[in-house]
Amino acid sequence: MSHVLPVGDADFDKRILHAGRAIVVDFYAHWCGPCGQTMKALEALIEADHDHPEWKGRIFKVDTDASEALMTQYKIEGVPTFICFENGKETAREEGAMTRNDLKGMLTRWLP
Secondary structure, eight states: OOSSEEOOTTTHIIIIITSSSOEEEEEEOTTOHHHHHHHHHHHHHHHHOTTOGGGTTSEEEEETTTOHHHHHHTTOOSSSEEEEEETTEEEEEEESOOOHHHHHHHHHHHOO
């Protein structure tokens, strides 16, 4: 079971911008090797990290090939790109592949 939930053009506003709490979105592409490596590290981290149960249900992914409007709206220039949203606004952004430790640090800062 995936802990990173898919979201697209049709449900982005409801699930992300109107979530009422901080949400992290991974903008990725299926053809992107670093995206796949980062996603595997992220899934493993969420599965294994029992100190942060609050992360589950707060991390989403957008397939940039299927959601070009979101890619344009949020000025995604490279993948993977992680954006934290809170109260409908972008509050933080990280671009590029990440290790499990990088991801843990980012999520700890962004999803207190």
